[in-house]
Amino acid sequence: MSTPEAVGLSSDRLNRIETFLKGKYIDTGKLPCALTQVWRRGQLAYTSVLGSADVERGKPLKADGLFRIYSMTKPVTSIAFMMLVEEGLVSLDDPVHRFIPAWRDQGVFVAGVQGAFQTKRTAEPMRMLDLLRHTSGLTYGFQQRTNVDAAYRKLKLDGIDSEGGLQGYVDALGTVPLEFSPGEAWNYSVSTDVLGYLVETISGMPFDVFLKTRIFDPLKMVDTGFFVPESQRGRFTACYALTPSGKVVLQDDPEKSRFLSDPMVKSGGGGLVSTADDYMRFCRMLLNGGQLDGVRLLSPKTIKLMTMNHLPGGKELVHLSKSLFSEAVFEGLGFGLGFAVTIDQARTKNLGSLGEYFWGGMASTAFWIDPVEDLAVVFMTQLMPSTSYPIRRELRTLVYSAFTESAA
Numbered sequence: 001m002s003t004p005e006a007v008g009l010s011s012d013r014l015n016r017i018e019t020f021l022k023g024k025y026i027d028t029g030k031l032p033c034a035l036t037q038v039w040r041r042g043q044l045a046y047t048s049v050l051g052s053a054d055v056e057r058g059k060p061l062k063a064d065g066l067f068r069i070y071s072m073t074k075p076v077t078s079i080a081f082m083m084l085v086e087e088g089l090v091s092l093d094d095p096v097h098r099f100i101p102a103w104r105d106q107g108v109f110v111a112g113v114q115g116a117f118q119t120k121r122t123a124e125p126m127r128m129l130d131l132l133r134h135t136s137g138l139t140y141g142f143q144q145r146t147n148v149d150a151a152y153r154k155l156k157l158d159g160i161d162s163e164g165g166l167q168g169y170v171d172a173l174g175t176v177p178l179e180f181s182p183g184e185a186w187n188y189s190v191s192t193d194v195l196g197y198l199v200e201t202i203s204g205m206p207f208d209v210f211l212k213t214r215i216f217d218p219l220k221m222v223d224t225g226f227f228v229p230e231s232q233r234g235r236f237t238a239c240y241a242l243t244p245s246g247k248v249v250l251q252d253d254p255e256k257s258r259f260l261s262d263p264m265v266k267s268g269g270g271g272l273v274s275t276a277d278d279y280m281r282f283c284r285m286l287l288n289g290g291q292l293d294g295v296r297l298l299s300p301k302t303i304k305l306m307t308m309n310h311l312p313g314g315k316e317l318v319h320l321s322k323s324l325f326s327e328a329v330f331e332g333l334g335f336g337l338g339f340a341v342t343i344d345q346a347r348t349k350n351l352g353s354l355g356e357y358f359w360g361g362m363a364s365t366a367f368w369i370d371p372v373e374d375l376a377v378v379f380m381t382q383l384m385p386s387t388s389y390p391i392r393r394e395l396r397t398l399v400y401s402a403f404t405e406s407a408a
Contacts, residue, residue, distance in 0.1 A: 008405030070361035077268035078338025137178030196268025309334025
């Protein structure tokens, strides 16, 4: 770990992060814990570990705590898929039905309910690009916005509880119409779970095995996986939820959690457990253009492509979205191949840089990568939903306010 001053940061100003988080969120009980890491110019410049891993049992959080990262799984799955693209096994413009033939005639919702849907043909086929950028027409059942969402809930199409593994999940998903024709809108969805299935199908390797052998082991992400091994259960954090009345309640007991056993469906959209150290290694690989410590996963050209705005017409996320939920709520953002990306800095009303990219998880975890400033930040906590507090915007302000040297 370097001194912050050696990498263009102020120690005094970085210390505001811990003071702020402790005073506003930890001491008040709004968040159970907070683990922050700031990496800049090849050095870990700042780390802070606050609060409790398990409030009920009085266990303090430690730096090696294991967290449910939920949708921070999505960038990992997207990287896995792009590794197959680089190998020539699949292309971004390939129709999804090339590998899921049963989806060839999947229609778009017009009217009706599960078992009696009326549909119309899609204007364009769903392509791999649509899955990566969430323009596929798929959805999430928890949005509770349409009859299609209701069908997802009825069929348990959350990417976790479905029977029959990934194959059974994709088969069931194909029986429900799309919410819109692919490419016409943006909707936060199970698209990345489908990418996980495609990684498994195209590579001929179980999805979890692919991630372990092709990403986690090479990057030395030793604590990342789809469940917590018995030997590591003492490091697993409790997860909490903010109720509509404003009370924080235990949502997932670390001694009874479903994350303690190997899941039937390996969710590429939200199934991973990880540590701050592990996820920072993933971020460093991205920041370094696809390689870390002599191990290359992707070409820098592929990372560059993934972090461009791929939304149709170059539109902003807020203009194309039909979703009731997103891990990105600011203006000025586009969406790439697995990440939100800043395309108009002024409109975000945030400190940051043009071209930075990021995402977050349902339990309020977050990361962002700023290639302009050679910066990566990882934030871990365990509170649902991620919209409970403006912690991500506040953390950006605190980190960038600590800069003493800027590249732009």
